[in-house]
Amino acid sequence: MRANFDFNGGVIAITGGANGIGRALARSAAAAGSQVVVLDVDHAGLEGVTAEHPNISAMFLDVGDRAAVISAFKGIAQKFGKIDGLVCGAAIQPRTSVHDMDPDEWHRVLRINLDGVVWCYQAVIGGMIGRRSGSIVAFTSGLAHQGWPQASAYAASKAALIAFVKSAAKEIADHRVRFNIIAPGVIDTPQYRAANAGQDNERWKASTGIGEPEDVVGPLMFLLSDAASMTASLLSRDTAYPASEAASKELP
Numbered sequence: 157m158r159a160n161f162d163f164n165g166g167v168i169a170i171t172g173g174a175n176g177i178g179r180a181l182a183r184s185a186a187a188a189g190s191q192v193v194v195l196d197v198d199h200a201g202l203e204g205v206t207a208e209h210p211n212i213s214a215m216f217l218d219v220g221d222r223a224a225v226i227s228a229f230k231g232i233a234q235k236f237g238k239i240d241g242l243v244c245g246a247a248i249q250p251r252t253s254v255h256d257m258d259p260d261e262w263h264r265v266l267r268i269n270l271d272g273v274v275w276c277y278q279a280v281i282g283g284m285i286g287r288r289s290g291s292i293v294a295f296t297s298g299l300a301h302q303g304w305p306q307a308s309a310y311a312a313s314k315a316a317l318i319a320f321v322k323s324a325a326k327e328i329a330d331h332r333v334r335f336n337i338i339a340p341g342v343i344d345t346p347q348y349r350a351a352n353a354g355q356d357n358e359r360w361k362a363s364t365g366i367g368e369p370e371d372v373v374g375p376l377m378f379l380l381s382d383a384a385s386m387t388a389s390l391l392s393r394d395t396a397y398p399a400s401e402a403a404s405k406e407l408p
Contacts, residue, residue, distance in 0.1 A: 161184075161377045161378075162188060163189045163190035163381075164188075165189070165190075166191070166240045167191045167192075167193070167241070168190045168191070168192050168193070168239075168243065169192075169193045169195060169229065169232055169241070169242050170194050170195065170242075170243045171196070171217065171219050171243070171244050172219075172244075172245035172247060173194035173195065173245055174198040174200075174202045176245075177295075177343060177372045177376075178194065178196075178245040179194070179205050180370045180373050181372075181373050182212050185241075185377065186208075186209035186211035189211075190211065191211050192209075193212075193214070193232050193236075194212060194213070195216075195219070195228060196214070196217065197216060197217070199216065215228055219271075219275060220264075225272070225275040225278075225279050229276070229280055233283055238287065239283060240289065240290055241290065241292070242276060242277075242280050242290075243292075243376060243380070244272070244273045244292070244294040245295055246268060247268060247313075248265060248268050248269065249307065250265065250309070251306040251307060254308050257309065266312075266313055269313035269314065270313045270317060270320070273317060273320070277335070280292065284328075284331070289333065290333045291336075291379060291384065292334070292335045293376060294320075295314075295337065296315070296337050296338070296339045297310070297311065297314040297339055298339055298341070298394065299311040299314060300315035300339075321336065321388070321390075322337075322388045325387045325388035328387075334385075335388065336379050336386060337391070338372070339392040339394070341392075341394060342367065343366070343367045344368055344369070367398060368398060370399050375391055
């Protein structure tokens with residue numbers, strides 16, 4: 157069986173979407189008919205992603221800057237008339253032992269990974285409540301539950317996001333706006349490669365395996381779609397086969 161998504165008329169914003177999972181989602185959402193706005197700090201990545209589909213536009217945005225976030229999303233809503241979906245993918249994962257961690261690094265991780273989601277949520281939620289429609293998706297990680305050496309700040313931010321999403325989602329459930337969180341599993345992205353070189357990469361390959369960004373697109377498209385009548389939920393891809401394997405199977 158195959159899933160087909162019709163996003164015609166939709167407007168989706170993706171933070172951290174210039175590379176990795178966000179970029180793969182931008183391609184698929186645009187191909188399904190949605191206008192997609194990718195927001196990132198990677199100038200080269202932003203330029204590249206806009207070339208992949210005419211429905212994709214791009215904006216530079218540091219999600220840790222609340223004023224810039226409010227201004228950016230106000231501009232998107234004015235240009236396209238609304239924002240139907242928000243995917244909060246912007247995150248960083250520096251690797252440092254706790255006892256060596258500079259306070260500025262700790263706060264930078266929380267500013268981007270946690271505060272950035274809060275500011276983006278605040279920027280779009282008013283319009284979604286007014287329309288009684290909308291879907292927001294954030295990302296957590298298996299490290300939120302199990303931890304990982306030299307990844308304490310990242311793991312802490314991702315654990316905090318679970319509590320934030322589940323709490324905020326219950327505040328807006330009566331307005332028919334959905335807020336869910338996904339743990340995508342170990343995915344081969346530029347951020348993953350930078351944070352998991354050498355032995356860590358070999359450990360992940362030998363345990364859960366390492367997926368591709370496209371493997372997460374289906375679950376994200378589902379969560380953005382009206383088919384996902386769920387909120388305050390955590391969707392976890394702990395271990396899964398590649399999406400390309402399922403797509404390659406021919407229907408009888």
